[in-house]
Amino acid sequence: MIDGGREQVSGGGTQAGSLLSIADLSLEQVSAVLQQGDALAAEAHRERVARLDGRKVALLFYESSTRTRTSFELAAKSLGAMTTLVSDKSSSIEKGESLHDTGVTLRALGAECIILRSNFSGAPEVLARSTGLPVLNAGDGMHEHPSQALLDLRTMLEWFGTEPTGLSADTLRGKVVVITGDIRHSRVARSNARLLPRLGARVILCGPVELLPEEALSLAPGLEVERDFERALRQADVAMMLRVQRERLAGLELDVNSYVRDYQLHGRRLAEFGPGALVMHPGPMVRGLEITSDVADGAQSRIERQVTHGLQVRMALLCRALGCGESAGEVRA
Amino acid sequence: MSGAVLLRGGTLLQPAEDRSFRGDVLIADGAVAAIHTGEAGALDARAKDAGAEVIDCTGLAVAPGFIDVHVHLREPGQTHKETIATGTRAAAAGGFTTVVAMPNTSPVTDSVEWLEFVMSPKRQAAVRVLAMPAVTVGSMGERLTDMAALHAAGAVGFTDDGKPVLQDEVMREALRTAGRLGVPVSQHAEDTRMTVGASMNAGPVSFRLGLRGMPVEAESSIVERDIRLLEEIERADKVRPHLHVQHVSTAKALEAIRQAKRRGLHVTCEVAPHHIALTDEAIAGDAAQRSVRYDTRFKMNPPLRSAEDRDACIAAVLDGTVDVLATDHAPHAAWEKGVEFERAPNGIVGLETALGVALRVLHREHGMAQGKVLALMTSAPAKVLGRDDLGALGVGLSADVVVFDAGASYAYDVTATASRSRNTPFDGAAMVGRVRYTVSQGRVVFRAS
Numbered sequence: 057m058i059d060g061g062r063e064q065v066s067g068g069g070t071q072a073g074s075l076l077s078i079a080d081l082s083l084e085q086v087s088a089v090l091q092q093g094d095a096l097a098a099e100a101h102r103e104r105v106a107r108l109d110g111r112k113v114a115l116l117f118y119e120s121s122t123r124t125r126t127s128f129e130l131a132a133k134s135l136g137a138m139t140t141l142v143s144d145k146s147s148s149i150e151k152g153e154s155l156h157d158t159g160v161t162l163r164a165l166g167a168e169c170i171i172l173r174s175n176f177s178g179a180p181e182v183l184a185r186s187t188g189l190p191v192l193n194a195g196d197g198m199h200e201h202p203s204q205a206l207l208d209l210r211t212m213l214e215w216f217g218t219e220p221t222g223l224s225a226d227t228l229r230g231k232v233v234v235i236t237g238d239i240r241h242s243r244v245a246r247s248n249a250r251l252l253p254r255l256g257a258r259v260i261l262c263g264p265v266e267l268l269p270e271e272a273l274s275l276a277p278g279l280e281v282e283r284d285f286e287r288a289l290r291q292a293d294v295a296m297m298l299r300v301q302r303e304r305l306a307g308l309e310l311d312v313n314s315y316v317r318d319y320q321l322h323g324r325r326l327a328e329f330g331p332g333a334l335v336m337h338p339g340p341m342v343r344g345l346e347i348t349s350d351v352a353d354g355a356q357s358r359i360e361r362q363v364t365h366g367l368q369v370r371m372a373l374l375c376r377a378l379g380c381g382e383s384a385g386e387v388r389a
Numbered sequence: 390m391s392g393a394v395l396l397r398g399g400t401l402l403q404p405a406e407d408r409s410f411r412g413d414v415l416i417a418d419g420a421v422a423a424i425h426t427g428e429a430g431a432l433d434a435r436a437k438d439a440g441a442e443v444i445d446c447t448g449l450a451v452a453p454g455f456i457d458v459h460v461h462l463r464e465p466g467q468t469h470k471e472t473i474a475t476g477t478r479a480a481a482a483g484g485f486t487t488v489v490a491m492p493n494t495s496p497v498t499d500s501v502e503w504l505e506f507v508m509s510p511k512r513q514a515a516v517r518v519l520a521m522p523a524v525t526v527g528s529m530g531e532r533l534t535d536m537a538a539l540h541a542a543g544a545v546g547f548t549d550d551g552k553p554v555l556q557d558e559v560m561r562e563a564l565r566t567a568g569r570l571g572v573p574v575s576q577h578a579e580d581t582r583m584t585v586g587a588s589m590n591a592g593p594v595s596f597r598l599g600l601r602g603m604p605v606e607a608e609s610s611i612v613e614r615d616i617r618l619l620e621e622i623e624r625a626d627k628v629r630p631h632l633h634v635q636h637v638s639t640a641k642a643l644e645a646i647r648q649a650k651r652r653g654l655h656v657t658c659e660v661a662p663h664h665i666a667l668t669d670e671a672i673a674g675d676a677a678q679r680s681v682r683y684d685t686r687f688k689m690n691p692p693l694r695s696a697e698d699r700d701a702c703i704a705a706v707l708d709g710t711v712d713v714l715a716t717d718h719a720p721h722a723a724w725e726k727g728v729e730f731e732r733a734p735n736g737i738v739g740l741e742t743a744l745g746v747a748l749r750v751l752h753r754e755h756g757m758a759q760g761k762v763l764a765l766m767t768s769a770p771a772k773v774l775g776r777d778d779l780g781a782l783g784v785g786l787s788a789d790v791v792v793f794d795a796g797a798s799y800a801y802d803v804t805a806t807a808s809r810s811r812n813t814p815f816d817g818a819a820m821v822g823r824v825r826y827t828v829s830q831g832r833v834v835f836r837a838s
Contacts (some may be wrong), residue, residue, distance in 0.1 A: 154728055176727070176729035177683070177729075178599075178683030180597065181681060181683050182727070197599050197731070198599030200599070220402055240596075246597075271592060271595075271596035273593075274593035373775050
């Protein structure tokens with residue numbers, strides 16, 4: 057198992073290979089995952105499918121998801137693993153079965169790793185404790201989305217022309233990442249805000265107070281809050297936009313028009329304030345709300361690369377969770 | 390005489406008077422038959438005549454049994470969590486000789502029939518069970534129960550515990566009626582319109598964990614509203630209502646209560662041991678201490694608050710704003726708590742850890758006199774309930790006595806609990822003061838092994 061000997065204790069003895077929070081990974085481990093993702097992506101199909109040949113991976117998706125679910129599923133299958141999908145619409149959770157019992161059932165059926173998406177923050181911790189299996193957090197409530205932070209980092213490193221080797225507190229020194237939008241409800245923001253400052257990045261959170269309370273500063277040391285999007289964008293090397301749900305604006309002082317006016321990333325704004333910035337978005341995008349099509353599809357956007365990196369990062373996370381052969385050890389941290 | 394007991398050679402504590410002295414206590418026929426102060430032995434002959442069991446209390450404190458104005462015994466309806474028998478055995482193990490049962494049972498204790506069920510000897514309670522039935526039918530907050538009939542049947546107060554009475558008019562009428570009956574309305578102060586979907590205190594910790602938070606104003610706004618109602622009723626009607634605020638957890642609500650007391654209103658309040666011992670940081674876990682994130686044993690309502698609020702609770706106990714300690718003993722089965730944090734029920738058990746936490750935090754860490762700590766658990770709750778026959782050691786009074794080792798320091802071990810549930814955040818926590826014997830109405834109902 058990659059880096060198994062140096063596994064940090066996460067939340068009182070979680071199974072090595074689990075990834076519940078991005079904070080559980082050392083920078084050494086982050087390096088190892090990103091490098092292994094690259095290595096696996098470059099590997100010939102025949103070698104890759106042998107890595108987890110016949111291993112059993114369960115995807116437990118209690119919340120609708122296209123991108124993350126497909127990405128994890130294809131990652132597992134690319135490595136030769138058997139997958140089974142349990143989703144909220146087709147599962148015993150509808151009949152009131154507890155997460156504990158579902159997890160234990162999956163384990164009894166031979167699942168060796170469970171990938172969990174849940175709308176309850178902290179659900180992966182419950183599952184990890186119940187099953188003792190490695191659990192990969194595919195997004196829990198408003199808490200974290202650690203694999204997203206890893207793929208985002210991979211995309212940034214690529215943009216900056218930095219190799220994912222030997223990551224340190226200086227790797228992103230001097231870089232400014234502006235995360236804009238509904239930070240209150242965003243697990244993507246939480247994972248990124250926890251990871252990027254550890255690599256030396258200046259992280260500026262941007263949004264109206266209703267979607268970005270001051271408490272957000274407690275996510276990690278050194279975070280900044282900026283309410284003026286254009287002022288933030290002017291400093292940005294990376295502009296990470298977050299999805300804004302209309303229903304979350306309803307009931308606030310904000311309406312869609314004022315949000316669009318103040319925080320939308322559109323072509324003119326990007327050209328004037330962030331002409332060199334990398335544009336990212338975890339998806340799904342609401343085109344015309346937080347971002348316009350010209351920007352999403354424009355030359356500075358790497359939104360599709362994020363998706364591609366997602367697949368390789370998740371392959372590496374599955375390898376880390378299940379152990380997948382020594383030849384991948386060339387990227388050991 | 391039958392079932393006589395001699396508590397010999399202990400240090401007798403009278404919390405109401407903040408006095409202590411060496412002495413012997415002879416118990417017979419359920420009451421305190423004699424108290425001798427001074428050298429041990431003066432009651433030996435009487436004890437022998439009575440065939441009394443002699444309990445050597447040398448080096449131990451002998452105090453009135455504790456009174457808890459806020460416990461959940463889960464019967465009727467939820468006996469997989471607790472029964473009146475098991476809950477009162479846990480009470481006895483914690484040194485409590487009187488507990489006040491909350492009405493959020495299934496069905497809600499809102500009728501004379503269910504009140505009598507709870508208080509019936511058939512429930513085999515180990516200690517005295519008093520009850521506060523619901524103030525509104527089904528605790529729905531809309532129509533008052535038959536408060537006069539319930540009072541005549543033994544109700545010591547009224548509460549929709551766990552559910553605040555939100556409508557001003559309903560609360561006003563409840564206070565007025567209970568005031569005329571001479572008992573308190575005990576209010577769970579939470580504006581539930583401000584806490585929809587929330588599962589912990591609002592603040593940096595809830596933000597980090599991605600959990601919706603309960604703002605402190607949800608508590609304080611109801612306390613402030615209830616105090617306004619008290620003032621209006623005192624002014625308009627010839628009645629002096631008694632508002633008792635349950636498990637206060639915020640500086641803001643405590644300040645409102647402090648001011649109301651200064652204005653002479655009849656407001657009392659309780660604080661729970663966990664709110665003076667813990668903060669919401671516990672829910673974030675601590676890898677160094679191998680504690681887990683989202684541990685549902687730290688989930689209760691009101692929630693664990695910030696360090697500032699915790700400190701305000703301690704300060705309010707020290708300055709007398711807080712009248713009593715109450716455990717809010719709330720048992721839940723392990724499988725009920727073993728779910729996602731947001732889905733887990735609120736509440737922790739507390740009867741067996743109350744003394745140990747109170748003495749550690751208030752006496753040892755904050756220098757409060759031991760007698761004053763005990764008053765919060767004896768004479769003061771008796772006063773809140775208007776029961777001057779309880780909460781004191783006196784000849785002729787019911788023999789409700791706790792014998793404890795005041796200096797004992799130890800780590801609490803929940804596996805020894807008498808409760809049917811084990812949902813405590815204090816498993817392994819440091820305690821000061823260990824109960825050795827509990828005597829309820831003359832019977833020894835607990836002996837430490």
